[in-house]
Amino acid sequence: MYDYIVVGLGIAGWSFIQQLDENRQNYIVFDNRSQQSTRIAGGMFNPVILKRFTPAWKAHEMLQYALLQFQKAELQYGKKYIHYIDIYRKLTGVEEQNNWMAASDKPVLSVYMKDIVYESIDGIEAPYGFGVLQGTGIVNVSQLLDDTVERLKKYQKLIETVFDYNRLEIYDHYVAYQGIKARKIVFAEGYGLKQNPFFNNLPLTGTKGEMLMIETEADIPYVIKSNVFIAPNVAKKGQYYVGATYNWNDKTNIPTPAAREHLENKLKKLLNYPYQVISQKAGIRPTVIDRRPLAGKHQVYKNLGVLNGMGTRGVILAPTMSRQLFNYLEFDMPLMREIDIRRFEGRSY
Ligand SMILES: Cc1cc2nc3c(=O)[nH]c(=O)nc-3n(C[C@H](O)[C@H](O)[C@H](O)COP(=O)(O)OP(=O)(O)OC[C@H]3O[C@@H](n4cnc5c(N)ncnc54)[C@H](O)[C@@H]3O)c2cc1C
Structure with a gap:
């Protein structure tokens, strides 16, 4: 018997199996590449909202943990996935320059938001300069997924077909799927969640x-x-x-x-x-009406978990969300209120 079946190998599924590996859990993954949000994403990490110059929700804390998880993958696969690259925000006028300077004095933002520079960059004119962000960058997530696929295949832990929800058998202490038994199953299908009869009541807008x-x-x-x-x-x-x-x-x-x-x-x-x-x-x-991730258990079937709603910031969010979900499913540690799917219980949307 496996500990877990994981459905979906985007950044959410990948982060969850990192937790499983760290906790010596035995698992099998299903993925059919029907969704491709992670594979086509640029993989940028930036904890600052560049429209308003405000911090993204808990992004500073979560980024530290995310980078740690990607560093572990670098050691595991002997490859470089994290590329620190400054972001140059082109400023549109004096008002934005003032807003930049005011914001870059604030405690969390000052870690990332640096000076305004007037550097010449090939083909790009910026008469009001660029606000420079440091500590930002790109994670090569598509390469990371390719390497993960290769590893999972090597150990026969990946089944590259569609997961057919109608064939899932649910018992009190385990689930069964075409002869595969596992203590629990976690669904991490990105927008594919819409096809999942156990969780498609969640307000995933996409x-x-x-x-x-x-x-x-x-x-x-x-x-x-x-x-x-x-x-x-x-x-x-x-x-x-x-x-x-x-x-x-x-x-x-x-x-x-x-x-x-x-x-x-x-x-x-x-x-x-x-x-x-x-x-x-x-x-x-996979965006959600209240712009927060989705993590939790099915209301009735407690061995069914969900991990979704990474929205526009999968790279920063997914590792922390996975840790939260794993600790919740295994040790009953409470989820952050903002991500717990029970926030939608009894609500119509
Ligand atoms: C254009 C674009 C740019 C982006 N840029 C960034 C960025 O720079 N930085 C950032 O942090 N985020 C970015 N994002 C957002 C980020 O891509 C998402 O937050 C993240 O990829 C969501 O990951 P996921 O694992 O939940 O979903 P997905 O990546 O969609 O993965 C879900 C997986 O589940 C599989 N699946 C679904 N249903 C089934 C089934 N029934 N059976 C088997 N397998 C199934 C799918 O095939 C897929 O592989 C961007 C998104 C887009 C679209």
Whole structure:
């Protein structure tokens, strides 16, 4: 008998199996690549909301733990996943300069928000300068998932097919699925949760995001944040992510001409340099109506857990959320009130 079945190997599922490994739990993972939010995401980590210059929810504390978990993966696989890269926020005028300076004096923000600089960067004009963020960067999550898949396959811990919810048998102290028995099952399917009859009552809204990958000879060593962002592809020099769109209606993973046009229009205003679009990708961010993650147990079947709702910040959130969920499922340690799915009990939305 396994300790756990885990459904979904995005950043949420990956972070959860890190907890299982650390706690010497025996598990098997199902993933069919029907969702791809993690695989197409830029993997940026930045604890500051750059629209308002405010700290993102508990992001400072969570980032420390997330980096620790990614560092452990670096040791495990002998590869570099964490790339510290400064973010340069293009400032739009004197008012934003003043707001930047006021915000960068505040205790948590001052850790990340540094001076305003007037550096010349290939193809990017910024008459009001850039506000510089440090301690930020990119985790190469798609490489990390590829390496994890390889390891799980080697130890026969991964089943690459759709998990069919109708075939799950639930007993008091275990679950069974096509001959596989486990003490517990954790669902981490990203937007795929919508197909899950045990948890699809949760208010996961889903926000489609599209990104372009471009090639240019402009040398941009930072993440540039303006109306769009340009971020170096840490896997290939000369390539940059350009993103991202937000669409609340379309729930497919299919790239659209409209999103490409939208991104290119903004890019052309930001980057005065020739470039070529080499690919376009789309995914659904698992966003929640109250913008907080979803963790907990099924109301009736206590051996069914859920880990979802990482929204726009999976890299920072998923490791802490996984630790919370594991400690809750195994040791009955309370979940943070804000992430516990019981906050929606008895509510209609
Ligand atoms: C364009 C874009 C850019 C982003 N940029 C960033 C960023 O820079 N930094 C950041 O932190 N976050 C970013 N995000 C958000 C981040 O990607 C998400 O928060 C995160 O990926 C969610 O991870 P997840 O594991 O919950 O879901 P997913 O990554 O969607 O993983 C779910 C997995 O479950 C599998 N699955 C689902 N149903 C089944 C089933 N029935 N059977 C088997 N397998 C199943 C899917 O195939 C998938 O592999 C971005 C998102 C988008 C779309």
